[in-house]
Amino acid sequence: MMVLSQEKINQVLKTALNKGGQFAELFFERKVSNQLSMESSKVETVKTGYNLGVGIRVINGDQVSYAYTDDLALEALLETAKVAGAASKYHDNVVINNLKKSKYDSPHQIQIRPETIEKLKKKEVLETVDQSARGIDERIQQVMVNYVDYTQEVLIANSQGLFVEDERVRTRLMANAVAADGQIIQTGRETPGKHIGFELFEEYPPEEIGKKAAEKAITMLEARPAPSARMPVVVNHGFGGVLFHEACGHGLEADAIQKGSSVYANRIGEKVANEKVTAIDDATIVNEWGAFVIDDEGHPAQETVLIQDGKLTDYMYDFKTAKKEGRESTGNGRRQSYRNPPIPRMTNTFIAPGESTPDEIIGSVDKGLYAKSLSGGQVEPATGDYTFTVAEGYLIENGKITEPVRGATLVGNGPKSLHRITMVGNDLKHAPGMCGKEGQSVPAAVGQPTLLIEEVTVGGTEREGE
Incomplete structure (x- = not known):
């Protein structure tokens, strides 16, 4: 990943502690998210989000100061560090250790990265859920389906010398089926999600998700009122x-x-x-x-x-x-x-x-x-x-x-x-x-x-x- 060089990070941390403080931390994030939603058997939303920025925290005793920026230019980062450190009182024992990069192997293997899947394929997931739910019973009046995936990369460094990176990939599907009979309305919901990619749907087939949501709604529609x-x-x-x-x-x-x-x-x-x-x-x-x-x-x-x-x-x-x-x-x-x-x-x-x-x-x-x-x-x-x-x-x-x-x-x-x-x-x-x-x-x-x-x-x- 290394969007920020080690030299640049060191400068930012030193600037954050320029007026004192016992601890400074830099948190970098780059996050790409995709969302599709369907209602009334029509795609309502197709969104791609992009989050990129840095947060800087300074701790001095119980006092915490925090500032952030979406500008990764060195000048902007140093100014943000000054803002984060401005409230700190002078502290004699300001120490900044040399950054030492640590690497942790991830056990969370991603088989099918979401960014490799075309939006048309993701749309097919929504359609399958919608059709499956509606096919259960004619009393299913509405089906709402929401798909989301995101890839988040983070880099964290602090004045104690910590320097680490991580990537998180999550995928989730949320299905709501609404059943109605006269004045009675009931909803069934299924919402699988994991720290994995598009292989989520090998474990949770979309047709099963739609079916389960609809069956819940119909079951509750036919249920009698609960006792107290x-x-x-x-x-x-x-x-x-x-x-x-x-x-x-x-x-x-x-x-x-x-x-x-x-x-x-x-x-x-x-x-x-x-x-x-x-x-x-x-x-x-x-x-x-x-x-x-x-x-x-x-x-x-x-x-x-x-x-x-x-x-x-x-x-x-x-x-x-x-x-x-x-x-x-x-x-x-x-x-x-x-x-x-x-x-x-x-x-x-x-x-x-x-x-x-x-x-x-x-x-x-x-x-x-x-x-x-x-x-x-x-x-x-x-x-x-x-x-x-x-x-x-x-x-x-x-x-x-x-x-x-x-x-x-x-x-x-x-x-x-x-x-x-x-x-x-x-x-x-x-x-x-x-x-x-x-x-x-x-x-x-x-x-x-x-x-x-x-x-x-x-x-x-x-x-x-x-």
Whole structure:
């Protein structure tokens, strides 16, 4: 890649620390993205995006200054470095180490690079999804399909001598099928995505994506209103992990811990979940959506065990929060683009598999709810109180999945729900998503096996007598 020479980078870092400061960092990004969308069987959007720029960060104690530019000329970079360093107070021990380039081999092999595929071929993917979904049932009234791929190259260098590069290639397809019958409208959704190229569609054939989205919509269209009660809930594997991600995961990020805004602050070693629960953040999972070789501060990707057998073992750190505690980063420093400073973020965060089979878990429930898929939700970060919508749900009666129900919501508290997980399946699955925090959005995967929460408040739409 080497768009910026080592000599130029050294000049920029020295300029950033010219007025003091303890640490300076340069983050270069070049990102090319492609997006196609289809609605009403017509291509609505064909976009190519190009992001190119440099962000410069200066740290002095707890003070952080950040500036960025999309002009790579030396004069512009030096001016940006001056702006980033202007707020720093003089510091006697300003040290700039010689840059030493490190190379990490990527396990994320890309078989079919997206830029080698013509837009016409990508359009065919949308058409296949659309036709497949519409062919399931005449009650499918609308199909919306969105395809996106991007290639992001980053270069990171800092005053401690770090000098590394990485390339991330991600591809994703999002399909929404809308079914209607009179006044009742239901939506089915499928959204596969990974840190791979166009070979995504060998693992997830477009016709299957359209079919599954439509079948979900039709199933929920024919479902009866969900009951309201406190009951056992079996949450399906995969995107069910969004509940842990939102209700607990953000509270395990070190900035929330250090601000005192997390219920998990100062609780390392304490029991915070049922002993069957082990929770992990792992950016090294090969070709997973939230994976990378290095984070956006240049630290190698790693696996961090957050909860082990119910006990809290660690938090997720970036460079700044780790420095504050005199420890190493866990490789969780992430940013949306060169315009943003890095902050602690999740990567691929999931509950580890247990020993029970999904059938054993469902068979243990006399009367409850099977949440096959979740959609949107709301979480109060300080407490972990949550409300999640069940996109596809079924009743469990006498240990068997019976009729589908619609309109169910799960209402509870994340930390309390972790204690109420009494069975954990052996069928771990991950699912992609975009995680938002402080105005930044980054790709992050969620995941879990099938699991049983022994009691959750289920809010339903069933009326008396139905």
